[in-house]
Amino acid sequence: VMALCRRISDLYALALLTVYALFLPLGGYERMMEGKYRAFLLLSLGYVLAMTALGAWKAVRWREPMCLAALAYLVLTALSAALSPYGTAVLLGGTRRDGLLTAALYAAVFLLLARHLRPDCWLLYAAAASAALCDLLVLVQLTGRNPLWLYPAGLNYFDGDVAYSGFYAGAAGNIDFTAFLLALCAAAMAAALVRGWSKWLLAPLALTVWTLWQLRVAAALLGLAVTAVLGLPLLFPRRRRAMWALTLLLTAAALALIWFFPGDGGTLSELHRLLHGEVDLTFGSSRLLIWRSLLPLIAERPLLGGGCGTLYLRDVPPFYWQRGGETTYFAVTSAHNEYLGVLVDQGALALLAFLALLALALWRAYRHAESDRCAVAGAALLCYAVTAFFSVACCITGVYLWLLLAMLAPKEK
Numbered sequence: 001v002m003a004l005c006r007r008i009s010d011l012y013a014l015a016l017l018t019v020y021a022l023f024l025p026l027g028g029y030e031r032m033m034e035g036k037y038r039a040f041l042l043l044s045l046g047y048v049l050a051m052t053a054l055g056a057w058k059a060v061r062w063r064e065p066m067c068l069a070a071l072a073y074l075v076l077t078a079l080s081a082a083l084s085p086y087g088t089a090v091l092l093g094g095t096r097r098d099g100l101l102t103a104a105l106y107a108a109v110f111l112l113l114a115r116h117l118r119p120d121c122w123l124l125y126a127a128a129a130s131a132a133l134c135d136l137l138v139l140v141q142l143t144g145r146n147p148l149w150l151y152p153a154g155l156n157y158f159d160g161d162v163a164y165s166g167f168y169a170g171a172a173g174n175i176d177f178t179a180f181l182l183a184l185c186a187a188a189m190a191a192a193l194v195r196g197w198s199k200w201l202l203a204p205l206a207l208t209v210w211t212l213w214q215l216r217v218a219a220a221l222l223g224l225a226v227t228a229v230l231g232l233p234l235l236f237p238r239r240r241r242a243m244w245a246l247t248l249l250l251t252a253a254a255l256a257l258i259w260f261f262p263g264d265g266g267t268l269s270e271l272h273r274l275l276h277g278e279v280d281l282t283f284g285s286s287r288l289l290i291w292r293s294l295l296p297l298i299a300e301r302p303l304l305g306g307g308c309g310t311l312y313l314r315d316v317p318p319f320y321w322q323r324g325g326e327t328t329y330f331a332v333t334s335a336h337n338e339y340l341g342v343l344v345d346q347g348a349l350a351l352l353a354f355l356a357l358l359a360l361a362l363w364r365a366y367r368h369a370e371s372d373r374c375a376v377a378g379a380a381l382l383c384y385a386v387t388a389f390f391s392v393a394c395c396i397t398g399v400y401l402w403l404l405l406a407m408l409a410p411k412e413k
Helices: 002-022 028-053 065-082 100-116 121-141 175-194 199-215 218-230 237-260 267-275 283-300 338-346 348-367 372-390 395-408
Strands: 319-323 326-330
Touching: 002 028, 002 100, 002 121, 002 395, 028 100, 028 395, 065 100, 065 338, 065 348, 065 395, 100 395, 121 175, 121 199, 121 372, 175 199, 175 218, 175 372, 175 395, 199 218, 218 237, 218 372, 237 267, 267 283, 283 319, 283 338, 338 348, 338 372, 348 372, 348 395, 372 395
Parallel strands: none
Antiparallel strands: 319 326
């Protein structure tokens, strides 16, 4: 039975990294979120039910610290939902489907995979192949073509923020989601190459980095940059002290560069102005404005939040973008920061459990960095942790966090 549970877990992880990652629903980008959510439910519910039928829960290490943190997160999220003033809206959440059902599936999938999944190099090779296919799709779309008819008739990538809100490309829909996933895969591939894995990863890595550069999603590029610096002790554990010293040196150099270099109006320019005490709430595509507008909501329900996936019901003032002298307003349906989103929706207690789980996983990655698999999964998780500070939580990207956490959970000797 244990062997069968492991095989099913391997197949589920493989499906997430290939079939789910590349899944394109009928209706194209207009139906991407709903289509991905249904695929997530089909895969994850099927996996949990199959494992339950095999009695896989009996083998779960309930007292292991990462499992305890995941259970605490789930219990506190459920308590927040039960006490939410928004009733059944907490079950599915808003348009991004980030409600209680999704959170419960995340935790269940993690607990089962933490015990039964055996991370191996072939999972990364499968992810690299998926990333390469997504890269090719994005690069074709950036020429103005509409392959697979993902855009509405007569439109293409460059109609973003003109004919429709946002920019869309790749197999994840919104370019923020696509770049997020590509950055995770790039971090893992780069770590694997440093640790001496197959040189065949060079081609998909180069293609992925080029695609990320063409998309110019600042959060994903920042995530990779920070991972490249903070990940040095993870990748070179035999020279850990020297790598930590180099990390501190590079961090100081980066801060000095931002301090003295005014930039050209992009993200670096915004960071430069922030370091000099000049705060503009439109920085980061108005993320500062969104974050400030959420502070009163945190004060209203600090411990348990308003209930997962209910931010869109809490009368948050709209944020705005200014382009060409015109101001465009958008409704706030997400915190645009996964940690702040947990704090607002599920409360400070659930956020502490979530951060504890993330910290335990990263601690294990650094502690067992001699293991190639820990180093590779740890690099991807570090990239996720940084990029999530500027991202929108949803099942398109969120399920991969719990997959990485499960890969770093303690295994049998």
